[in-house]
Amino acid sequence: MKFKKFIAAALVFGLIAGTAACGKSAADVKAVKIAYLPITHALPVFVENELTDKAGQKYKIDLVKYGSWPELMDALNTGHVDGASVLIELAMKAKEQGVGVKAVALGHKDGNVVVVSKNINNVTDLKGKKFAIPHRQSSHNILLGQMLKNAGLSYKDVNIVELPPPEMPAALAQGQIAGYSVAEPFGAKSVALNTGKVLFESNELWKDSICCSLVLSDKFISSNKALAKNVVSGYSEAGEYIGSHKDEANTIAKKYLKLDDKVLDLSMKWISYNDLKITREAYDSLTSKIKEFGISSNPPAYDDFVDSSLLEK
Template sequence: MIKKFYTPIAIALLAALTACGDGSTGSKEQNAAPAEAQKVENTVSKAETREHRTIKLAYLPITHSLAGFEAAETERLKKETGLDIELVKFGSWTELMDALNTGRVDAAVALVELVMKAREQGIDVYLTSLAHRDGNVIVVGNDIQSVADLKGRTFAIPHRQSSHYILLNEALAKEGVDINDITITELAPPEMPSALASGQIAGYCVAEPFGAKAVSLNIGKVLFNSKDLWPDSICCGLALSGKFLSEHPELASQLVRAVREAGLNLEHDHEHEKELAAKYFKVSKDTLDVSLQWISFDNLEIKKENYDILSEKVKKYGLSENPVPYEDIVKNVE
């Protein structure tokens, strides 16, 4: 009787212990499997949802656009980002800004003052980064010894809404010359060196490499470098359309990062910098050697204190009575 009574109890206990053991082991395996599956699913999901879209980046063929060129070329070699930058060339700032303002391009290396004016007029465009630092000079004919010699003469700039117009005013103010004592004309940058050589103009201020061209050909000389007149001056920036920013925030961030990283690449490899420049505009090696000494591509963040100084100069020299505040135009999306 005892044996018969014990056996069922032992069997029951053994079964219970076995069941508990199986349940514990099974729980670990079952928990691990979903975790691994979720990990794989997240990886696949991320790969599938990564956006692949061509970004149209407008530019003028100037050294100020070099970080954009470098970003486009570098990203073509990167398969992991999916960032495809299509460079769209324009012949003037007016054409370039029209394309940006109307959404025909997603982004542009543009004169910051033109982007400010567009934003002031209610156009949905924003600044996300500088495109370069410095890189502007006031070039004059070899007969000009000082700013005072420009009185009664003609001076060329690419656009009145520009850092070049501000730099001219700064140079004149430095030596007490009134802006009304000279004639200001707007010329396409490539025309300026020949206009100086022919005597049509007495000097000019414009994006590079056109100042360096006059110097390397010995038809002109540098009267002022931008950093001597306006330290930490703001000239060209990376501007994005508001529609692109709102609809593709991830791509916008990738683009800004790519341009800033490209700037650092150029800053640390000047031979590559020259090779890249030679691909996008036809100038001599001598001209590039001179031009690239004046420009930098590191530290491309648009700092509020520098933007506020620009705003004051914009008001001072009549470019705008009420420039857009930093918070309403600069988007830090990196």
């Protein structure tokens, strides 16, 4: 009887000790909540999530998926997440409104296209027709404005509508809109289905354009400076990994985005993820265009909004 009691006590002690040990190990791994939409432009956060899981680092990316930009921004603005992969103009507007956020890295380079129906052959063919963008506060709106300006037209010459990105390919195929500009892979979907064609790639309209960025809350950065630096460093390394490990990156992209090979190949052809630092020159170009096309009259200055220190070695 005494022996049985000893065994029972030992099992209980072992269970308590094991639980405590597990708790200690889990406490050592800091979870960083990053909001995202399922788009190709968010690929670096997907890759960082996969790499940190394998590397046994002292932090992990806790990805939080949202279905729309307003939902994502509400989570970011109210502190429900530590950061986000997001349209930079939305984060800039939040900063204007007093939300404590900093842009710490680019989401990608290039990777936006203007897609139109098969019967549109030039910009003037869009006159009087519906053209879709995901949000007024977006680089896609700037690309539309620049395209129209280059053709001697203005926003007044087209009927601009806002649509959720996943709805755009179907809307184009059904003739509800004549064209759109949006984050990938939704441009590639229309091209792959042969229901649309590329009128312009973003670099033809706006060199070194900025679209999406990784942003972190001021609170997270100030409370976790070393961790924030690790997260941004890992994010930058994920961008370089995508360029040097294309097959592995494509596998990760398909895991998170559920894309077929044709759509993914097209999407990745237009986009790159190397050297994701936000330069003052590129940011100043962005703020200039934001003012020119009436997106905001008072965008935040580079030094107020961009924290490039987290990418410094």
